[in-house]
Amino acid sequence: MSYVVAAYAAIWVLFIIYFFVVMSKTASVGKSLASMTKGAKADGQDANLSSQV
Amino acid sequence: MFEFVEKYIDLVIKLLMVAVAVASLASMFMIFGFAPTEAVMGLPQKIFYYHVPIAILSYAGFFICFVGSAVYLYTGRHEHDAYAVSGAEVGTLFITLVMITGMLWGKPSWGAYWTWDPRLTTSLVLWLIYTGYLLLRSQVEDSTLRAKYAAVMGIVGFVDVPIVHYSVQLWTRGIHPVVDKSGADHGMDPRMLKTLMLCFPTMALIFALLFAVRFRYEMMSRRLDMLKSQSNESGIAGN
Numbered sequence: 001m002s003y004v005v006a007a008y009a010a011i012w013v014l015f016i017i018y019f020f021v022v023m024s025k026t027a028s029v030g031k032s033l034a035s036m037t038k039g040a041k042a043d044g045q046d047a048n049l050s051s052q053v
Numbered sequence: 054m055f056e057f058v059e060k061y062i063d064l065v066i067k068l069l070m071v072a073v074a075v076a077s078l079a080s081m082f083m084i085f086g087f088a089p090t091e092a093v094m095g096l097p098q099k100i101f102y103y104h105v106p107i108a109i110l111s112y113a114g115f116f117i118c119f120v121g122s123a124v125y126l127y128t129g130r131h132e133h134d135a136y137a138v139s140g141a142e143v144g145t146l147f148i149t150l151v152m153i154t155g156m157l158w159g160k161p162s163w164g165a166y167w168t169w170d171p172r173l174t175t176s177l178v179l180w181l182i183y184t185g186y187l188l189l190r191s192q193v194e195d196s197t198l199r200a201k202y203a204a205v206m207g208i209v210g211f212v213d214v215p216i217v218h219y220s221v222q223l224w225t226r227g228i229h230p231v232v233d234k235s236g237a238d239h240g241m242d243p244r245m246l247k248t249l250m251l252c253f254p255t256m257a258l259i260f261a262l263l264f265a266v267r268f269r270y271e272m273m274s275r276r277l278d279m280l281k282s283q284s285n286e287s288g289i290a291g292n
Contacts, residue, residue, distance in 0.1 A: 001096050003096075003097045003100070003157045003158065003160060003161050004096050004097055004099050004100060004157075006157050007100045007103070007104075007153070007154045007157040007158065008081075008100075008103070010150065010153045010154065010157070011103055011107070011150055011153075011154065014146065014149070014150060014153075015146075015259060015263070018146055018263060019262070019263060019266065022263070022266045022267050022270050023266060025270055025274075026266065026269060026270040026273060029270065029273045029274050029277050030273060032277055033273060033276060033277050033280070036277065036280045036281070036284070037280075039284075
């Protein structure tokens with residue numbers, strides 16, 4: 001029985017760890033992307049304002 | 054095709070998460086509540102229901118890596134490299150699990166966690182090839198060079214997949230059983246067969262979910278790198 005429990009535990013633990021590692025890395029990249037996009041938008045607005053001036 | 058995948062990937066991941074939860078619960082019920090305990094091997098035989106689908110799906114991961122690598126070398130488009138690395142990484146996770154579950158099944162069945170049986174040895178070689186593939190990717194900084202080197206390794210490494218699969222037939226002296234015997238004489242209890250038939254789509258759904266999240270991460274990180282290099286270039290140009 002212990003071998004079966006160990007095998008299924010290994011499968012689920014590795015799947016769950018991998019899933020959450022990738023999801024947390026995605027969230028971190030998503031945050032950086034959002035801040036860069038905001039920054040780019042702000043730059044664009046500044047450029048527009050300066051062109052208007 | 055690629056734009057379509059990118060547009061709907063978040064929705065696909067959510068749907069896959071629900072499907073995986075339902076299918077996993079159903080498969081665990083079938084394994085421990087429906088399938089009979091095998092007369093000779095006893096309970097450790099229940100490892101078989103996940104071990105076999107995981108092994109087949111690891112081949113699928115390496116096949117995606119093979120196709121992605123070949124198409125990348127032909128077209129030079131980076132999204133194909135993203136498919137390749139996602140397939141290789143999920144395939145490596147699956148082959149790692151095949152080896153762990155195989156060892157945990159081997160100990161009560163053969164009396165040893167490991168023997169130098171042809172199937173086990175070729176599987177170890179496959180694991181080493183794709184671990185090497187992932188290590189290679191982590192060591193090359195230039196993204197184009199990294200994709201090219203990895204593509205060559207992804208194509209060459211795939212040669213081992215049919216060798217692993219047919220090793221039981223090629224080297225008949227091994228102790229690993231032939232599990233893909235088809236036809237009416239497979240000798241499996243119908244309840245065992247039904248359980249295995251449910252475990253295949255369950256594992257396929259898990260594979261699809263892990264592949265989708267990995268692919269989404271890869272594309273987002275590539276977009277971030279591109280934005281960073283663009284902002285650096287514009288900063289240099291501004292100066």
